[in-house]
Each structure stands twice: as C-alpha cells, then as structure tokens.
Amino acid sequence: MSAPAVAPPFTTPTRVGPVSIEPFDADRDAALLQGWLADPASAFWQMGSLSVGEVRDYVAGVVADPHQDAWLGRRDGEPVFFAETYDPARVLLTGVHDALPGDLGMHVLVAPPRGGHLPGLTDAVFTAVLRFCLGARSDGGRGALRVVVEPDVRNERVAAKNAAAGFRVLREVPLPGKRAALSVCTREDFAASPLGTGWGAEPDLAGHLRPDLADRAHRHLVAKAIAEFTHERLFLPERADGTSADGCAVHEAPVDYVLGIETGHLGRARVEYRFAARRYALEHWVIDEASLVRAAPGAGPAGTERLPVDALELVAELQPLLGVPDDLLPVYLEELSSTLAGTAAKLDRELAGESPSTAQLVSAFTSGAITSEALAGGTDPATAFQAAEAAMTEGHPGFVANNGRIGFSLSDYRAYAPERGERLRLMWLAARREHAHLALGAGQTEEGHYGAELSSAERAAFADRLTSRGLDPADYLYLPVHPWQWEHRVPITFAADVARGNLVPLGPGADEYQPQQSIRTLFNRTRPARHYVKVATAIQNMGFLRGLSPAYMRPTPAINDWVADLVTRDATLQAAGFGVLREIVSVGYTGDVYHRTPQPNPYRKMLAALWRESPLPRLAPGERVVTMASLLHRDASGEAFATGLVRASGIAPEEWLRAYLDAYLYPLVHCLLAHDLAFMPHGENLILVLRDGVVRRALMKDIGEEIAVLGTGPLPADIERVRAVAPDTEKALAVFTDVFDGVLRHLAGILTTDGVLREGRFWALVAETIDRHRAEHPGLESGVDLRAARFDHSCLNRLQLRNTLQMVNLADQSASLIYAGTMPNPVARG
Known part of the structure; x- marks a missing residue:
C-alpha cells in the first residue's frame, strides 16, 4: 500500500520572500524550538527553562489535542517561526472569551536573529500567519472568520505588531501567569491593515474619489457654475473670436467663449476658462464639458500654463465677483466639495452597473421590461419609481452646490444618500x-x-x-x-x-x-x-x-x-x-x-x-410614477431621460410636450390666476403619472411648508400663516421664476440640444398652453400677465452665496429675494 498523501505546505509571498507553513514535527524540531524559547527575546512565552525533552512533550501534547495545532514557518526553506492555533471556545479562553463560530486562537514566536537581523522579517511572519489563519481551506488556510490573541499587556512589541495586522483590543483579562489584552482580527480588519495590504479584496475606503471620476465631476460642476452664475448675471464670458458678447444672445450651434478672471487676490494675475457653449432663451447656457480648458499666463508653447479644471478653485477665483462673505466661503466650499464627491459617486455607481442607465430607465417606464440589475426585483410601479428616484442627478438643477449634506460621514453617505438606493x-x-x-x-x-x-x-x-x-x-x-x-x-x-x-x-x-x-x-x-x-x-x-x-x-x-x-x-x-x-x-x-x-x-x-x-394607490393599471426631476436627468453617457421618453413614446415630440404642459403648467397657471395659490413646483416636488412614457397627470407634494396664498381671499384662521400678499408682478414670479426659469428652461435646453424639438417651438407650446387657459376661462379676472414682455430676474444661487447657512428668512421669504434686473419673457406677446 502507498503512504497517505501529505498536503503541501501553505506558502505565501511576502516582502522578504516566500514564507511557508507546515505541521510542526516534535521529534525533528524540538531542539530548534527549545533554543528559540531559551532566548531572552522569548521571555513572554515563559518557557525558557524547559529542556529539549520537555519542549518535545509540550508540542506533542498540542498536536495530540484535537482542538490545537502546532506549525513551523520557513523563509527560503529556513525555519524562522513557530505558531500555534487553537479553538478559543475549548482551550485557554474558556469562560473568558465569548467565542463566535469561526474564531481561531493563535500564538506566534519569531526565531531570534542568527547571523544578522533581517529587516521586515517579523512583519512578514505576522502577514503570513494571518493569511494562513484567515485563508480558505481550499487554499491551504485554516478558514477562520476571526483570529483571537491574548498577549501579555506588558509585551509592547507584540502589541504594535498586532495593531499593524488589524487586531482590536476587546478588554484586558486575567490568564495564568499574565494579564492579557484579549484582541480579535476579522478578515475585513486584516485586509484593511498595513500588514494585510494585497490580501483579499482591497478595502473600499473611498473608491469613487479617483482621478478619472473626479475630472468628470469637476468638469460638470465648472460647466454648471459658469452657466448658472452667468445666468444670474454675476459675470459674462466673451466670445473667443473677439466680437462683442450679448447677454441675451441665442444660438443653438456651439460657439467658443472665454471667461477671464483677475485673480490677484490668490497671488496669480489672471486665469482663463475657454469652452464651447450653446445659448438659449432665458439666458440659459449649455456648456460642452469636454471642451473646458483652464489656463494661466505662463511659459507654455502658447505663452500659457494649462491648469486642472477644478470647481473649488473656480469658486475661489470668482469670490470677488460672487460676493461670498469671507467667513462663509469655507462653508460654501465644503458644500461644493460634498456635491463634487456625490457627483463622482453617482458616476461610479452607474459605470459599475449599480445604477440604471437612461435606456434602462426608459424601458421600465415604457415597455416595462427590466434589463438592469439595478431594477431587478420586479416590473411593479414601486420598483421602477424608486430605481428612478435613486438614479437622478439634478434635483435642483439651478443650484451649483446642491448636495452639501454637511454632517454626513462617508458611512452616512453610503447608508442614507438617496442616490445609493439603500x-x-x-x-x-x-x-x-x-x-x-x-x-x-x-x-x-x-x-x-x-x-x-x-x-x-x-x-x-x-x-x-x-x-x-x-x-x-x-x-x-x-x-x-x-x-x-x-x-x-x-x-x-x-x-x-x-x-x-x-x-x-x-x-x-x-x-x-x-x-x-x-x-x-x-x-x-x-x-x-x-x-x-x-x-x-x-x-x-x-x-x-x-x-x-x-x-x-x-x-x-x-x-x-x-x-x-x-x-x-x-x-x-x-x-x-x-x-x-x-x-x-x-x-x-x-x-x-x-x-x-x-x-x-x-x-x-x-x-x-x-x-x-x-402616489401608488392612485395609479390605474399600466400607469407609472416618477419624480419630475427625472426629466432633467442625464446619465453617465450623456443620454437624457426626457429625450428617451419622447423617442420611446411613439408620438410626435410636440404632442408629448403638450401632454406634459397640460399636466404640469396648465394646473399651476390655473391655481395662480383663479385662487392666488402658488406652489413650489420644482422637480423634487412633483410626481408625474406616466402611461407608455407619456405624462398624463401630475401630483404635487410638500404642501404644508411650501405653498403660499398671494391674495386677500378668505382663509381658515388656523392656516393664516400661508398668506403672503403680493402685487401682481410678484405673483407672476410663481410661474416665471419657479416654472419657466427653474424647470422649463432646463428642459428646453435638453430637448433642443438633443435635436428633439427646436427651442422656438418649445416656448410656442408654452405660450399656447397659457393662452388656452385664458380662452377657456374668459370670466376669470386677474392682474397677473404671464405673457408680459419681461419679468423680474430672481436669483437663487445669489441667495446661497450671500448666506450659505440660511438662504432666506422663512418668516418673510419675499423680502429675502435678490434680483438682477429683468429677464425677457420667452412667451411674450409678439
């Protein structure tokens, strides 16, 4: 009969070369171990006085115990350490440690140096032993889920090595001959530790904050900041060809622009941003993010130094123009930093397939087919609704720093941020x-x-x-x-x-x-x-x-x-x-x-x-609900959800838009003109009901905190706080600012840029909706003129820039507003 097969030793690479671990042979290696134990460096083992025979008997007893094992470690074939593993529920720690399934106790003794010290040997030994204990049995490891150690509290050198391997001290406990620091190390602890580097999966400390995603996030925010701050007339970029720039110019084809910023307050004379942009009604800019170049006078080939595109640097450079108070600038920068991190994380999730693309979302809201893991779990309205809710990128498209969340840690973000979908x-x-x-x-x-x-x-x-x-x-x-x-x-x-x-x-x-x-x-x-x-x-x-x-x-x-x-x-x-x-x-x-x-x-x-x-109990069979913010969403590839819905609906773009305006704009106009009632109708506050990708009706939410009655009509005494009497021109801002400027200018920009519908036709349909309401309500008397030539330009970012801690006084919001002149009305009478 042939001898039983002997398993090969466990071997792992380390910084000092391959290290192997094999069962300890008490007869062969007792003398070797006795010499190591007798060395003064091994005093904490308390076995220095044992003879070779006593050491042999001790190890033989360990090997014979079904709950313990003894091991010999080698580097390049030479013995360099002794290790023991044991079941802490049955050996040494019984009654002291609350053992969990998968716990494995461990001791390790590194051989005293012979013929010169080898730097890094002890680190390599600890690395190898932890890999051995925690490694899968199929790979020769012990398959532990957690390693338990109990070193003498006076052994500072071992305490340092344990810490470097990821051990956490639970408490101090009395054990025979010592007071021990009872400590544990999980697989996750070891993988995240200095000695665990390269073992198992690298810890995801902040995997979304990597250069490629950060560059895309910076470009998105810089493009948005230049567009929105220009929209609010804080500055005006010039045409790159030297011709005069017109603040109200409109051109659907991209044109090259340059924004020059004097930056003496930062110790640099000047910075320039060059980019291509389209310009639409309501002084709306759509900037090509990929075209952005930031440069300063320097020694480069063109006499300039190319600089990274950086949203935080842009705000610092623009501070004198933005008017951010010095004491609040760091707060605004922190909100912008958080927005940047959130943008990178959204890109990371979508590129990893953890968040649905626009095509997958459109499929869920038209055919009902679910093709993404992010939507797995059913085609029911709740699943599609919440998948879209977590996928959105622009809940407040006008605000630059719109995901501040100051107070959230990274773990809080992962647990509670809407885009995580947890x-x-x-x-x-x-x-x-x-x-x-x-x-x-x-x-x-x-x-x-x-x-x-x-x-x-x-x-x-x-x-x-x-x-x-x-x-x-x-x-x-x-x-x-x-x-x-x-x-x-x-x-x-x-x-x-x-x-x-x-x-x-x-x-x-x-x-x-x-x-x-x-x-x-x-x-x-x-x-x-x-x-x-x-x-x-x-x-x-x-x-x-x-x-x-x-x-x-x-x-x-x-x-x-x-x-x-x-x-x-x-x-x-x-x-x-x-x-x-x-x-x-x-x-x-x-x-x-x-x-x-x-x-x-x-x-x-x-x-x-x-x-x-x-909203779900209000749905008829075949209907879906989605937040209106979804209409302003573009995925990581640049595909717009609104464009996808229009193209998948099977109806003409004009018909699709008219259905949306009938569901959204028409009721808001009626509430204002008939009842002096104004909502806060931005994307997060509207739930759209869709059938086959077409908007059929709208449901408003956030009523108690955000509605206002702008007239003097009767109100119950207990809700009088919602009254905010305003002149007709200010009443009209409930549509001009919150609907035209806050929502429709962005949607018009998306549909026009994507070639779905020309902007002129978009606003013509808006005008038709307003006129149709007037025609269908001939007896309705109101001084509010939604077809006026111009309206006051209320600026939301300016509010946040002025005081990022509290944009407006909630008790008197009207008095807190900031205006930048008047804006041409895109639906003004011809």
Missing part, C-alpha cells in the same frame, strides 16, 4: 404627551393612524418597553426619527429629555424605507401603498439646516386639507387630473430647553415628523 429602518421614540402634539388631518384618528403605520407587534413591543420602565403608554405619543438623527442628536443634544423620560427610545421599526431626493423624506418599501414619512435630519444642505419645525408641523394637516379641498372642488383641476399628496398627520416634540430660549434656533427643528400620502 433601505433603512426608522428609529422610534415615545414622546411624553404633555410635551408633544399630534395634528390629525380630516378623517384621521390617533388610533387609526398608529394602527395603520405600526404593526400590532410593534405597538405591543413599544408598550412593553414603556411599562417595563414603569411608564404608562397612554402618556406618550410615538415619534419616528431618522437613524442619523437618533445617532447624532437624540442621545446627545436631547440627553436631558431622554434621561428624565420625556423622550423614551423604543428601537427600530419593522418597515424598511428608501430615502427620496430630499433626503429626509422616506418611501415605504415594505408596504409601498403606505405613507411617506418625513423626518428631521439636522445636516446642513443647500443653504438650510434640514430640520423640521414642530411649530410648522402643527397646522400642516389643516393646510393640506384646505388645499386638497380646493383642488377637489375645482372642475378645471379635476379635468387636468391634477392632485395633491396630502400630509395627513404630524407629530412634534417641544419639551426641550431649546424651545424656551429667547430667540428661535435650529435646535427647535430637530424632533418632528409628518406622514404624506403615497
């Missing part, structure tokens, strides 16, 4: 009823609301947690909070309230939610027909701390009921299919000390929530 569970608090309020919309009751939003198991668990603390559940209201808010605010900012039992943490809820583009609004993925939940998230984003005021929340359901009743009773709005997603319940906590300070402050906006209707 799911989360809300954390729940019990708020003492005497310090909280619950506002209920029409037809709502407290019992019915909580009974629908929380399962019976959740409600029973919450009640049990209160009663176990000696508290009466009847004395409390349930308040959901974002997990970020729970982690960063509730147990810290409101520590006193938690300690006294006015706020009682109850734990996570059962349903999973997906963040929407507004970050703090969450869509129920477990039960999509249930309500959205909007919660406070105290991060700084786009000129505001994203809190939620209990004071504002108190009348919110009543405001929504009034608007919903008006819309329901208006035959014109009903014929257009226009609707609102009501915010039906709100809850807020006001028992904290911040509500008793002399001045209002952001801390009063950190513990409130509201529930808003989902």
Whole structure:
C-alpha cells in the first residue's frame, strides 16, 4: 500500500520572500524550538527553562489535542517561526472569551536573529500567519472568520505588531501567569491593515474619489457654475473670436467663449476658462464639458500654463465677483466639495452597473421590461419609481452646490444618500404627551393612524418597553426619527429629555424605507401603498439646516386639507387630473430647553415628523410614477431621460410636450390666476403619472411648508400663516421664476440640444398652453400677465452665496429675494 498523501505546505509571498507553513514535527524540531524559547527575546512565552525533552512533550501534547495545532514557518526553506492555533471556545479562553463560530486562537514566536537581523522579517511572519489563519481551506488556510490573541499587556512589541495586522483590543483579562489584552482580527480588519495590504479584496475606503471620476465631476460642476452664475448675471464670458458678447444672445450651434478672471487676490494675475457653449432663451447656457480648458499666463508653447479644471478653485477665483462673505466661503466650499464627491459617486455607481442607465430607465417606464440589475426585483410601479428616484442627478438643477449634506460621514453617505438606493429602518421614540402634539388631518384618528403605520407587534413591543420602565403608554405619543438623527442628536443634544423620560427610545421599526431626493423624506418599501414619512435630519444642505419645525408641523394637516379641498372642488383641476399628496398627520416634540430660549434656533427643528400620502394607490393599471426631476436627468453617457421618453413614446415630440404642459403648467397657471395659490413646483416636488412614457397627470407634494396664498381671499384662521400678499408682478414670479426659469428652461435646453424639438417651438407650446387657459376661462379676472414682455430676474444661487447657512428668512421669504434686473419673457406677446 502507498503512504497517505501529505498536503503541501501553505506558502505565501511576502516582502522578504516566500514564507511557508507546515505541521510542526516534535521529534525533528524540538531542539530548534527549545533554543528559540531559551532566548531572552522569548521571555513572554515563559518557557525558557524547559529542556529539549520537555519542549518535545509540550508540542506533542498540542498536536495530540484535537482542538490545537502546532506549525513551523520557513523563509527560503529556513525555519524562522513557530505558531500555534487553537479553538478559543475549548482551550485557554474558556469562560473568558465569548467565542463566535469561526474564531481561531493563535500564538506566534519569531526565531531570534542568527547571523544578522533581517529587516521586515517579523512583519512578514505576522502577514503570513494571518493569511494562513484567515485563508480558505481550499487554499491551504485554516478558514477562520476571526483570529483571537491574548498577549501579555506588558509585551509592547507584540502589541504594535498586532495593531499593524488589524487586531482590536476587546478588554484586558486575567490568564495564568499574565494579564492579557484579549484582541480579535476579522478578515475585513486584516485586509484593511498595513500588514494585510494585497490580501483579499482591497478595502473600499473611498473608491469613487479617483482621478478619472473626479475630472468628470469637476468638469460638470465648472460647466454648471459658469452657466448658472452667468445666468444670474454675476459675470459674462466673451466670445473667443473677439466680437462683442450679448447677454441675451441665442444660438443653438456651439460657439467658443472665454471667461477671464483677475485673480490677484490668490497671488496669480489672471486665469482663463475657454469652452464651447450653446445659448438659449432665458439666458440659459449649455456648456460642452469636454471642451473646458483652464489656463494661466505662463511659459507654455502658447505663452500659457494649462491648469486642472477644478470647481473649488473656480469658486475661489470668482469670490470677488460672487460676493461670498469671507467667513462663509469655507462653508460654501465644503458644500461644493460634498456635491463634487456625490457627483463622482453617482458616476461610479452607474459605470459599475449599480445604477440604471437612461435606456434602462426608459424601458421600465415604457415597455416595462427590466434589463438592469439595478431594477431587478420586479416590473411593479414601486420598483421602477424608486430605481428612478435613486438614479437622478439634478434635483435642483439651478443650484451649483446642491448636495452639501454637511454632517454626513462617508458611512452616512453610503447608508442614507438617496442616490445609493439603500433601505433603512426608522428609529422610534415615545414622546411624553404633555410635551408633544399630534395634528390629525380630516378623517384621521390617533388610533387609526398608529394602527395603520405600526404593526400590532410593534405597538405591543413599544408598550412593553414603556411599562417595563414603569411608564404608562397612554402618556406618550410615538415619534419616528431618522437613524442619523437618533445617532447624532437624540442621545446627545436631547440627553436631558431622554434621561428624565420625556423622550423614551423604543428601537427600530419593522418597515424598511428608501430615502427620496430630499433626503429626509422616506418611501415605504415594505408596504409601498403606505405613507411617506418625513423626518428631521439636522445636516446642513443647500443653504438650510434640514430640520423640521414642530411649530410648522402643527397646522400642516389643516393646510393640506384646505388645499386638497380646493383642488377637489375645482372642475378645471379635476379635468387636468391634477392632485395633491396630502400630509395627513404630524407629530412634534417641544419639551426641550431649546424651545424656551429667547430667540428661535435650529435646535427647535430637530424632533418632528409628518406622514404624506403615497402616489401608488392612485395609479390605474399600466400607469407609472416618477419624480419630475427625472426629466432633467442625464446619465453617465450623456443620454437624457426626457429625450428617451419622447423617442420611446411613439408620438410626435410636440404632442408629448403638450401632454406634459397640460399636466404640469396648465394646473399651476390655473391655481395662480383663479385662487392666488402658488406652489413650489420644482422637480423634487412633483410626481408625474406616466402611461407608455407619456405624462398624463401630475401630483404635487410638500404642501404644508411650501405653498403660499398671494391674495386677500378668505382663509381658515388656523392656516393664516400661508398668506403672503403680493402685487401682481410678484405673483407672476410663481410661474416665471419657479416654472419657466427653474424647470422649463432646463428642459428646453435638453430637448433642443438633443435635436428633439427646436427651442422656438418649445416656448410656442408654452405660450399656447397659457393662452388656452385664458380662452377657456374668459370670466376669470386677474392682474397677473404671464405673457408680459419681461419679468423680474430672481436669483437663487445669489441667495446661497450671500448666506450659505440660511438662504432666506422663512418668516418673510419675499423680502429675502435678490434680483438682477429683468429677464425677457420667452412667451411674450409678439
């Protein structure tokens, strides 16, 4: 009979050459090991006095134990270390360490130097041993999920090596002959450690922040910044051919431009940006990002030095023209940096196939075919809706720094940013009823609301947690909070309230939610027909701390009921299919000390929530819903979602656009002219209902915080706060600024640039929509003229540049606005 096969030794490359590990032969190698143990450098092994025979017996006992093993390590064939592995649940650490499946204990002894020290040997030994312990058994490793060690706390040299290998100290424990630093190292810990470099998958520390993606992100933001700041008349680029530039010029073919910036404040005389651009109505610039060149006078072949295109440098160079206060410039730059990082991350996800392309999205909203892993899981409206929500890139297309999110860490971004498409569970608090309020919309009751939003198991668990603390559940209201808010605010900012039992943490809820583009609004993925939940998230984003005021929340359901009743009773709005997603319940906590300070402050906006209707129950078979921001989305290849929908719809572009304007513009015009009612109708606040890729109707959301009644008509006393009486020219800005300038100029630029529809025809259809409304309502008297020759040019970026911490005074938004003259109306009467 042949002898049984002997497995080859485990071998791995290291910085000092290949290292191999094989079973220890006690008879052959006992003398060698005894010499190593007797060396003073091995004192912490406490075995220096053993004879060769005793060492042999010791190792033989280890080998004979089914829960232990002994190993010999070689470099270039020469023995250089001894190692032991053991089951910590059965050997040495029984009763001391809470072992998990996959735990493996380890000891290692590096041979004392003989004939000269070899730099890096100990690092190589630790690297090899960890690779051996954590490596797959199919590769000769031990297959551990976690390595456990217990070195003497006095052994500083081993502590340093353990740290370099990724070990984390759990605690100090008493063991025979020593006090030990009980430590563990997972596969992830080792792979991320200095000694683990090159083993397994490299840790994804910030994989999206790489040069190729950063260059594309910088170019996108520089192009956008030049376009939008020029649109707001902060400067005007010149034509590269030296001819005079006209601020209102329009040309659909690209023309070369140059923007020269005097940069003496930065220690450089001048910087120039050269690019090709198309120019459309409303002083809208579409810049070819690939054409951007940044240069300064220098010693190059053309007498210039080519510089990297950098969005942050552009803002620093433009500061005197932008008027950003010195003390707020770093804050604006941080918001821009976050926007840059988010842009790079979006590109990274799409290029990796983790986010759908425009073609895949269009397929989901026309044929219903799902061809992307990002949309896998079904062709149902909820799946398509949320895939599109996570894919969007321009929720606020006019703002340059529109993804600030100051306060989010990298892990927060990955968990909670809308474009990540991840799911989360809300954390729940019990708020003492005497310090909280619950506002209920029409037809709502407290019992019915909580009974629908929380399962019976959740409600029973919450009640049990209160009663176990000696508290009466009847004395409390349930308040959901974002997990970020729970982690960063509730147990810290409101520590006193938690300690006294006015706020009682109850734990996570059962349903999973997906963040929407507004970050703090969450869509129920477990039960999509249930309500959205909007919660406070105290991060700084786009000129505001994203809190939620209990004071504002108190009348919110009543405001929504009034608007919903008006819309329901208006035959014109009903014929257009226009609707609102009501915010039906709100809850807020006001028992904290911040509500008793002399001045209002952001801390009063950190513990409130509201529930808003989902659009899904309103869909007929074959209908889909998507955020209106999707119409301004271009994917990583430059393909526009709006263009894709038009081409896939099977109808003429004019017919497609007319259907969209009938669903979006016509109802907004009617609300303004018939009721003095203005919404905030940007892309994030509209849900479009599509069938076969064509817009059929629109649903407005974000009612309670963002509608305004601009006239003197009667209002219920409890919602009087929404009144903001304005002259007719300012009323018209509800369409001119928020619709024409905020949405339609961008859509017109996309469809014209893509060759779908000439810009002149686009605005002619807008004019026809306005005229048709007037013709169909001959008895409607209003001083608002939406076909006027010009309108006041309200500038949104200027607000953020002036004060990036708070763009406007919410109590008097009209007085906070900044104008840059007047703008030619693209639908002015001929």
